Amino acid sequence: MPANHRRDIMTLIKVAIAGFGGVGRAVASLLLARRDQYRRVYGVDCRLVAVCGSQSGLFDSDGLDTGRFNRLEPGLTGPDFIVKSGADILIEAGPSDFRTGGPGLAYLWAALSAGRDCIVISKGALVHSGLDLRALTQSSGAMLKLSGAAAAALPTLDLIEHSLKGCKVLAVEGILNATTNYLLDAMINRGLGFDEALREAQTGGFAEADPRNDTEGWDTASKLLLIANFGLDAGLVMDDLLVEGIQSISQSRVEGWREARMVPKLVGSLVRMDGGWQAGVGIRTYPLTDPLAHVSGKNKAIRITTDAMGDTIAIGSGTEPLATAAAALKDLEHILIARAIHSV
């Protein structure tokens, strides 16, 4: 019976998820929905053995299913819990804080130190301690993937590392933040002031109660920093970036753009200079003939300029949290492929 034979030699890969809010749960559900696909394509049994939020979690070495996700048990949480779960791969989807590294930092540090591969969705730890975490992978042999953090469904690191392989990246510009897209659109096309647009966005759920991480450019800067450091080895820290947001845009600037038929976007930008990178976040304006002028709402985009392939633009528009979960599980498959090839 070939089917049984296949099952006998199937490799078991145990997965844990730290951070079990909307995104963590979406990752868990999608992982379980794709288990058959992983069996069929890679001959791997991907088993979800542990999940946890900040206070509680679940563990089952035989594998969890979605029916148990609403019955988390208090105390089953923390870096030790995850390491002791025996998971081969940690998916980190907790709250993000780039000033402290957030809870993700301790999870990632523990897992990478134990040689476990990590897939990161929250940006905080990678912005705060990305260079150290990367060094840790080099000593422990673990893999660290971060598509979900860099810009979720929009391919950014993928383009640099895979699609533009061999080319020298000269410049990167990215429209990486949905909230500022929404606000700028409301200000330009509907004539709202910043405060009015913000209140509307907050009411509609398009902006957070404390919107400064988005409006002052820090979210864009965080994503840019990940692209710079993990895609281009730029070795930058947040202090190297000149970061401007959209909170102080005057009515007269808005009118000037409208009259000139130029579309403003909050853009993170990297330019290769002699011996390093010039990096920053600020407003850039585009003529209507530029595809980037038409990246609005929840869409994100990146333009990468290389020596040999000219400009390559990518525009992504997945629906959250599914698209982010899919980005993390893309990383999972890339790990499965790399590990499978190693074991041939």
Add this chain to the structure above:
Amino acid sequence: MPANHRRDIMTLIKVAIAGFGGVGRAVASLLLARRDQYRRVYGVDCRLVAVCGSQSGLFDSDGLDTGRFNRLEPGLTGPDFIVKSGADILIEAGPSDFRTGGPGLAYLWAALSAGRDCIVISKGALVHSGLDLRALTQSSGAMLKLSGAAAAALPTLDLIEHSLKGCKVLAVEGILNATTNYLLDAMINRGLGFDEALREAQTGGFAEADPRNDTEGWDTASKLLLIANFGLDAGLVMDDLLVEGIQSISQSRVEGWREARMVPKLVGSLVRMDGGWQAGVGIRTYPLTDPLAHVSGKNKAIRITTDAMGDTIAIGSGTEPLATAAAALKDLEHILIARAIHSV
């Protein structure tokens, strides 16, 4: 002396190029320019041992350099010549003919049969016999890469195979042909008729003397077929596609689009249906708010719709022949990576 030590253990990879026109020569020059990069990054000595056109070529087991490219020797050509050169990797850049397979077909058949990895730039053989060639790789263990053929610098297969890994592709639409972009733009924005626009394009070098491969949609159809078969396992042949070109567009249709402020593009399209794919080439119109409306001139674009990541758009704009050469050498690096991992 670490440098000498490195050189001692360096793997030698011998490369041959069949088809030595503008693109083949650009590949050769870029390969030689990147040899140090390949040594440093992969520990591989990539040596160009053979090149040939239809009548003449060059062979040197110690490696060719650019100084000899204008002194090809008669008779050094053909599939046997390439196989006997001992090349580990063949880059096929000859003339393309999808009705016969072109000269590339014999080169690829011989090289793949001998277990040599192949990087394909000309579409003809892949359109004509892609399914057979693919089957041949499965029996011989050779790798077959085709970024240069699928749409050169524009990532198409990369997106499907790497950036959207794990997602189910539901639909693909691609603006894949520069000549029709040029002609449609002249007809819409400058009011020229098709014949007039074509004469202008031919004079300017933007259209061939026999333009039908472009204007009747066959070039677009060829690229679409490669994306379908190699990216999506669609198993299609050219006869499965409904192919319409731009040669019969009436003045009144042009006026209608202009009045409606819609932008026409020649588009290759794939839609997943129950049990297969609906595939075709024809005019599609876009509103000015769609980034694809702004893909003009020599730019190309693709929009891929998946179940979990929504729409992903890529737009490419490299300058030929350098961008196509870079696409082929991206394939080379992907082969080096896969082979290096295998030999760990």
